[in-house]
Amino acid sequence: MARLVQKFGGTSVADVQRIRKAAEIAVAAAAEGHEVTTVVSAMGHTTDHLISLAEQVTADPNPRELDMLLMTGEQQSIALMTMAIQSLGVPARSFTGPQAGIITEHRHGYASIKEVRAHPVEASLKRGEIAVVAGFQGLSDNNEFTTLGRGGSDTTAVALASALEAERCDIYTDVNGVYTADPRLLSEARKLAAISYEEMLELAAGGAQVMNARSVELAMDTQVPVRVRSTFEPHDDGTLITNFMSAPNYTICGIACDMSHASLILTSPVIEASRASLEGVSGLFTRLKELRIQTDMVMLLAREDEPSQELAFTVERRALPRVQAIIQALDSELGHPKLSIDTDIARISVVGRGLTARPVVVADIFEVLFNASISVQMVATGDIKVSALVPAKHARDAVKLIHNRFDLSGANCGS
């Protein structure tokens, strides 16, 4: 007998039929003697529908009121999920995020969890109930309802698992685990039996949509073992996300591909060659941070040959109008740069600890792409990740070639 937290995402509770299926999974775990807490998201496209209602009312919805609106989605799910569990003859009780003691910072739309006061949930488990908690939402310390931002239900589940000292947090979703590449993109992609937090984090940040990056980070910080598995194949063990020591030592564990970014390159002439002028750059990144616009692959290069500096980075394509406005506003601080934008790109992220240990891997990636005549616009290397920007039309080929080069579909690859 152990404590388990199970999280069911939007597709897993999209309709009454699926809610029943999810309830059966929770009840089966309880029947095995586990103390079960489930965390549920809003049904299917509920959140999108509510956002569209708000946008019909006003172009600029108040963040507090948007949270008030959006949290109703998860609240509907917990009530229905609890009824479904009860109808299977097992006691259950629903909790909104605030009721479950999910305490966040006071920030609407993308609050971070500060603390979990899980006593009410603990008490429910001790009464023999399955506790059903609304994901994505919490209460700020000044008693305002907050939401955690997209993918926040994963974070709720991991935070609860940590607070409840659960043995494991199972993330039930519409895929049956983490793959070496997106199986919709590459049929030979292989499911991993296990992966380290660090590598999963890089894959998630690289665009693997299986789990929210922030929740992986939290799992890593709190050392909660996470299992990604499918609601529709509940007997499949899925993929275990665990610490570096316990995870298999893959050279490369996976390839993520993200098509939602755009690259920007700013070329500014500078007075004093070979030294970058940081005033404008610093102002730019401060502003981007204030607006919560995520950047990736940031590179700054001061060229000696001709007196200029180049700043390159990627942002989500939908943030592009705001980013361009910021750059325009900082035009003189940035030294009146020439701006070139490419929206027709794919970011390929290759993740694995073999990258640090064997730098030859990076060379292999270059070689593979070069041989296939796939142009590479930018490359950034991290500890366990290499990201490369390639033309969008070559994304699939690039993933396939790298996947083959490292034999990721082979049986000798730690599966």
Add this chain to the structure above:
Amino acid sequence: MARLVQKFGGTSVADVQRIRKAAEIAVAAAAEGHEVTTVVSAMGHTTDHLISLAEQVTADPNPRELDMLLMTGEQQSIALMTMAIQSLGVPARSFTGPQAGIITEHRHGYASIKEVRAHPVEASLKRGEIAVVAGFQGLSDNNEFTTLGRGGSDTTAVALASALEAERCDIYTDVNGVYTADPRLLSEARKLAAISYEEMLELAAGGAQVMNARSVELAMDTQVPVRVRSTFEPHDDGTLITNFMSAPNYTICGIACDMSHASLILTSPVIEASRASLEGVSGLFTRLKELRIQTDMVMLLAREDEPSQELAFTVERRALPRVQAIIQALDSELGHPKLSIDTDIARISVVGRGLTARPVVVADIFEVLFNASISVQMVATGDIKVSALVPAKHARDAVKLIHNRFDLSGANCGS
């Protein structure tokens, strides 16, 4: 400058367009210098949709979880309404029932309001905001979410108006006031300029759907002046509901017609003639009360000529299966009664204080129906109401004939 509470029902916030219209009404009142609190219902058929979801999950939804589910409807409305008001440039803030301090007894599905701790709403008004409160919901004293039952938003509005010592509570709905009869049934029905709480209560209990009976009762108890008016014709003053002294002295102020009831007549032979056997009857009514099944027109008659007793009453037609089951279970206590049920009836309620003062009015009603050969199954008279059951097919004629007999469309009738 005064304090106003405005309540917008489900049809008044059925879509984004109507929410904007309601917001304009609130903002107009604020622009006139009033301190405005609005109470909103769930959008259109949201509540019905949520109930149907719950019923798809289980035939017998847990009442706590049903409340958890249903209250999301009003929560969506307050967020959207607040955004709409803000988009008109006026500060506003939403409050769920619990946040607005609506404290109820601990009972799910049909809780009564025990107390309103309106400090947060007061503070909002003092900051110059329009406070937007979710109707229909509250918090029990053991911190559980509760709902007030159908029509509960009216009750929330009146209770808040009382707690805030508001000058008036405006109930915005899809009709522009209280009529002498349902204008859909009778084109010559006339709108009343004012009516007393007592008479409005009888009309509401008699089936006039313009306002929930419980909320009228609360308004009477707390002496809150209520105005029923139309969201779509906001410049129409509607109908003022006020105390007996201030209201016009109508002989008859209106006729309500309810087609949703069924009549039951139980005929039991009794051992001892001329004395009714109350054991079974008392058991029956206790059980009906426990199940919150409302009865009306209860009559008990012990006949001397042949030793039998007759018990007659009406209930809502949808409660009929449960009522029959109860009667069956109490068969021997009730003296093995013969049961006759009529579902094809209309209950006509004639309301006005002239009924007590001038008993001839009752005779007039009988005469009118008799002359038209409309059979009357049961009649019950109260202080200011006479109810008669007539065949459903004659309902419209009965209303029309009584309306004409008392000249309710005439100009001399206090309008």
